[in-house]
Amino acid sequence: MTTNSQMVTIKGTRDGLTLRLNDQCSYDAILQELEEKLSVSGTDADQPMIRVTIQLGNRYLTDQQKNKLRDIVREKQKLVVEQIESDIITKEEALSWKENSEITPIVKTIRSGQVVEVTGDLLLLGDVNPGGKVIATGNIFVLGNLRGIAHAGYEGNEQTVIAASYMKPNQLRIAGQLSRAPDQDSEGVYIECGFIDEQVNAIRIAPLQEVIKLKPDLLSFERRMLNG
Structure with missing residues (x-):
């Protein structure tokens, strides 16, 4: 009609x-x-x-x-x-969107008892040791060993992912979902990703190459890195 x-x-x-x-x-x-x-x-x-x-x-x-x-x-x-x-958003909404889409690079080792929390995506060049914790409203990318706790999308974004060169976390959280470390050892050859598999409604760990196919929006991360 x-x-x-x-x-x-x-x-x-x-x-x-x-x-x-x-x-x-x-x-x-x-x-x-x-x-x-x-x-x-x-x-x-x-x-x-x-x-x-x-x-x-x-x-x-x-x-x-x-x-x-x-x-x-x-x-x-x-x-x-x-x-x-609406095709119009307020200045406050625009600033919030900008803040949540930015990437925060950090170069350090997160030791036991330490907590790093950022708005937007987190790019960590270093390890997260057992007992350490990283939190982000967006995605978490660890170019190192993830052995502690990582919480992506902590304001409720279930489309976020957690990637690490070596994935053996104490705990993964994405939005409100929680997952323990897998029983099997990871060889750490490929970057692995924790993400919510919508078919089973649970967090699953898979090679980053597989996750990119399932979540093509991750490519915007690369574009933002190149554009500064």
């Missing part, structure tokens, strides 16, 4: 509905037309909830304004807002 409008366009998709809001209109005008359009046709009582994506374009809304949109959609139809997308 597609409805032409200068302010609100409603389009049916395979996943539900998309509401595209004109970013050249006032917020109040958008609310008024959205209420009118969603009141035109009802839904059957037995019909399941329909997921809705709201696209704001070049418009920024406060949390209170977003909640108002959600309330209108929920009241007028058997709909539930799954996400609200």
Whole structure:
């Protein structure tokens, strides 16, 4: 279903509905037309909830304004807002994204009892000894022996990985998942990676070459290193 409008366009998709809001209109005008359009046709009582994506374009809304949109959609139809997308972010959000995408290089050995914590990716040139701990909101790359504890994605990012030249950790954590060291010894010939295998929903250790195939976004790490 597609409805032409200068302010609100409603389009049916395979996943539900998309509401595209004109970013050249006032917020109040958008609310008024959205209420009118969603009141035109009802839904059957037995019909399941329909997921809705709201696209704001070049418009920024406060949390209170977003909640108002959600309330209108929920009241007028058997709909539930799954996400609200905007092409604009605040300065604070941009700075947070920049901070979380940066790489922190450290050259040292992390000894027992020491903890190193960074925002973004951690590149450690050195060893993590048993009892030592490294933590990052992003990925962890250890060019050395990882025998202690490593926690990547500690703010909840399950797409992060932990890589080490020699992987024999006391403990690996990725977001909220936890894994002990594998029973077998690693020869340390290839860099190994700890990552969340979505098929089994658990942390698995595999050669970095295999993980790159599963997570091509890791290549952005190389680009950021080259671009400084």
